[in-house]
Amino acid sequence: MSSFQMLKYQATKNKNIKIISSLCLFIFLYYLISSSNNNSDSNSLILENRKNSPYTYSDTNSLNKKKKKWFPENLPNNHISHYDLNSVKTTKNPLQNNEKILILSPMANFHLQYWENLLNLNYPRELIELGFILPRTLDGDKALKQLQIEISKIQNSKDDNIKKFSKITILRQDNDSPESQLEKDRHALQNQKKRRSQMATARNSLLFSTIGPFTSWVLWLDSDIVETPKNLIQDLTAHDKPVISANCYQRYYDENEKKNSIRPYDYNNWAESNEGLRLAANLPDDEIIVEGYQEIATYRPLMAHFYDPNGNINDEMFLDGVGGTCLMVKADVHRDGAMFPNFPFYHLIETEGFAKMCKRLGYEVIGLPNYLVYHYNE
Amino acid sequence: MKLVIWPLLITLITSIYFLYNHFIGNSNIINDNFPDIINTSYIDLLTDASSSPTGWNDGDRVLFLVPLRDAAEHLPMFFNHMKNMTYPHNxxxxxxxxxxxxxxxxxxxxxxxxxxxxxxxxxxxxxEIEIFEKDFGQSVGQGFSDRHGFKAQGPRRKxxxxxxxxxxSISLKPYHSWVYWRDVDVETIPPTILEDLMSHNKDIIVPNVWRPLPDWLGCQQPYDLNSWQESDGGLKLxxxxxxDAVIVEGYPEYFTWRPHLAYLRDPYGNPKxxxxxxxxxxxxxxxxxxxFRMGAHFPAFSFLKHAETEGLGKMAKAMxxxxxxxxxxxxxxIYEPSDDDIKHMxxxxxxxxxxxxxxxxxDLYYKNFKNSFQExxxxxxxxxxxxxxxxxxxFKLDRKVIVDWSE
Structure with missing residues (x-):
């Protein structure tokens, strides 16, 4: 007996199969009827046009079924909202004008000190929006969990004294990023181009998903910056510069001197040198120059080396490359198009390329050598 | 009895597969808790903002962007096209x-x-519909020839x-899957434009743009010369x-010998x-x-000697x-007459x-003429x-004429 006949035989004998098959038939018929009904009953212009369309349109185009999780909510009447951007101001007194600050942090690891430092900033939280982007790695999973716990402590707090941030957006990167974020691998010269290109993509994704019509300032604050002055936002905006960078140092224990000390950390804040320009001129188009490697000696004046403990904290210097560990940018600069190149742009990439792009757009880039923020010590 | 098990096994496997997809395959570890946090949203760019070639059936949200400047007269035509679009409007x-x-x-x-x-x-x-007002100040007039004159191109483009x-930057949300840029002054466009372009599943895609002309100008003409392939001539230039120079196509001042998309059109060619x-x-x-999330944008500076949309093409290539x-x-x-056309008209x-x-x-002359002479x-x-x-x-002249000369 062939298996088909056997199946037929079983079907006549077995009640369950009968029920299942009739159920299947019923579902299939129901599906047919419902889908044909939908198309014939309406005299909608759109349905009329779809008849001439070479594409098939599934039933999910009806309004009730959502294929994706996210869609605009709380829409105004007729879904129309109107914004006059001519009234948005970016001034050196953001507090007086109730200017909105967007703080953006790419986050590979979550450091509690970073979060506590963020909470200690004394700019009103109702004027602060936060944006985070996390890599698709196990570290990212871990950071996401910790971040979620800490955020909910603030945002869901019943205590009226704890002010809430006006908006928080957390993004998960769609592209792959290297698994290893170890200090050693992270800084190997040959990995730099790929790593920083991915970093630039992450920064851009975060920026262009979160910057809104009413954002006045964007503060880039790396998730491993664990200590800044409380007045960070007011201090940086007070200079009223399109792009301004703090000097990033690191606290450590000096084994020789047997005491706590500080050392420069971020070498990406620099002014261009003749040697740097000469190097760039002789490079193939797709090569990049990165700072802080003995292999490439650019002799660029690095802001990290210009720190003077007795100097005026408000001293400014002109920069041609920035590091992005703690960087205040007028939102207009980003809206004009300044972003973090994830490709060699004048032989520069990521934050250093960003500084170059700002200059190409006609904005000046400033650094504060005596204004320190501190990086986490791994 | 063995054969009874088979269908059961198959149902079991498929249901496990669907359950797996539903709970583990697409979901992320803990995102379900995020909606509970006030003013906080968690978006996974891989799943929540993915773009599919059949986006209309996959719930892909399209951000439809239209820059407007003194465009009131074109809006009724534009919205007629909008009403006709077959892509799910919601x-x-x-x-x-x-x-x-x-x-x-x-x-x-x-x-x-x-x-x-x-x-x-x-x-x-x-x-969602958002209207933004922002003045940038304009360096050039908005007449066809003001806008399309060679000198005006650089600053105007920037x-x-x-x-x-x-x-x-202000309208892109984390959940958008596609971004569509459209000028308001398009006269004829298929209602399936989004599906037609989307089904190619490319990072960036543009159709060919022509314009109709009055018959005394030859009925039709390529309009958009900004879509081109790079050439050796272009690179040398x-x-x-x-x-800070900006190369603009379609002007005799800059000869690039580039193949233009517009001129490659064959009316009977395969539209795909x-x-x-x-x-x-x-x-x-x-x-x-x-x-756009990756950072590609319209350079408002000279990027590899190009700006705006041509610069976007160059930048996307660099990426x-x-x-x-x-x-x-x-x-x-639409056809807008140039200054020369206006002069000619x-x-x-x-x-x-x-x-x-x-x-x-x-008429008067012939009338007078008629009256002055007898018919x-x-x-x-x-x-x-x-x-x-x-x-x-x-014909009778050759007849013989006899003359008698005798006296």
Whole structure:
């Protein structure tokens, strides 16, 4: 007996199969009827046009079924909202004008000190929006969990004294990023181009998903910056510069001197040198120059080396490359198009390329050598 | 009995598969808790903002961007196209940037939008609609020849680029899958434009843009010359120019010998044919939202000697993205006469008046002529002529005439 006949035989004998098959038939018929009904009953212009369309349109185009999780909510009447951007101001007194600050942090690891430092900033939280982007790695999973716990402590707090941030957006990167974020691998010269290109993509994704019509300032604050002055936002905006960078140092224990000390950390804040320009001129188009490697000696004046403990904290210097560990940018600069190149742009990439792009757009880039923020010590 | 187990096993496996997909495959570890946190959203760009070639069935949200400047007269035509679109309207979010307008663009826009959004057809209303007002100040006039003159191109392009960048950066949300740029002055476009472009599944894709012409100009013409492939001539020219120069296509000042998408059109060609491009025009661009998220934008400075939409093409290429044009798939821009055309049309109008006057004069002349002379019956004249001439018939001249000379 062939298996088909056997199946037929079983079907006549077995009640369950009968029920299942009739159920299947019923579902299939129901599906047919419902889908044909939908198309014939309406005299909608759109349905009329779809008849001439070479594409098939599934039933999910009806309004009730959502294929994706996210869609605009709380829409105004007729879904129309109107914004006059001519009234948005970016001034050196953001507090007086109730200017909105967007703080953006790419986050590979979550450091509690970073979060506590963020909470200690004394700019009103109702004027602060936060944006985070996390890599698709196990570290990212871990950071996401910790971040979620800490955020909910603030945002869901019943205590009226704890002010809430006006908006928080957390993004998960769609592209792959290297698994290893170890200090050693992270800084190997040959990995730099790929790593920083991915970093630039992450920064851009975060920026262009979160910057809104009413954002006045964007503060880039790396998730491993664990200590800044409380007045960070007011201090940086007070200079009223399109792009301004703090000097990033690191606290450590000096084994020789047997005491706590500080050392420069971020070498990406620099002014261009003749040697740097000469190097760039002789490079193939797709090569990049990165700072802080003995292999490439650019002799660029690095802001990290210009720190003077007795100097005026408000001293400014002109920069041609920035590091992005703690960087205040007028939102207009980003809206004009300044972003973090994830490709060699004048032989520069990521934050250093960003500084170059700002200059190409006609904005000046400033650094504060005596204004320190501190990086986490791994 | 063994055979009874088989169907059961199959159902079991499929149900496990579906359950797995539902709970583990697509979901992320803990995102389900995030909606509970006030003012906080968690978006996974891989799943929540993915772009599919059949986005209309996969819930892909399209951000539809339209820059507007003194465009009130074009809006009714534009919204007619919008009403006809077959892509699910609830998946389309519209954003308009109204800048430096002296006419009633804003009022017109709002009334047209309100009409669409309060339509009886439940499929008609669009998703979120945002209108932004921002003036950038304009360095050049808005007449066709002001805008399209060679000298005006550099600064004009940079300003347009800024406006476009503002619009993308303030309206792009984390959940958008596609971004579609559209000029308001497109006259003829298929209602399936989004599906047609989307089904190619490219990072950036543009159709061919032509415009109809009055018959005295040859009926039709390529309009958008900004979509092109790079050439050796173009690269050489770029090397020669200084850092801030902007190469613009379609002007005799810059010869690049580049193949233009517009000129590659074959009216009978396959509309699905693709060609690779390096520069693109901005009349109708469909891009994956990830392209703009990655940082690609319209350079408001000279990027590799290009700006705005052509610069976007160059930048996307530098990022390793695919930029494609459809030579045989055409949308039609409206015809706006250039200064020369206007002069010619003025001449044609004058010529018409002159001819009318001339005809009037001639009519009068013929009338006078008729009245001044006596009408003669042609047949009488012919009869008389025959009678008079019959004796001097030349054919009879060779008859022999005999003359007697004797006395």
């Amino acid at each position: 998946l389309i979010d519209l954003s308009f940037l109204v800048s430096d307008s002296k006419d009633d663009t804003l009022g017109m826009l709002k009334s047209q939008l309100n009409e669409i959004q309060s339509s009886d057809d439940p499929l008609m209303p669009f998703g 300003n347009m680029a800024k406006a476009r960048n503002w619009l993308t 770029a090397k020669r120019l200084d850092e 044919t693709e060609i690779q491009l390096d520069g693109i025009g901005g009349v109708s661009i469909l891009a994956k939202a990830s392209v 390793g993205l695919e930029v494609v044009g459809l030579p045989h798939y055409v949308i039609w821009h 003025e001449w044609m109008a004058k010529e018409e008046i002159r001819l009318a006057k001339w005809n009037e004069i001639m 003669i019956n042609f047949d009488d004249w012919e009869n008389e002529k025959n009678k008079m001439m019959k004796n001097s018939d030349p």
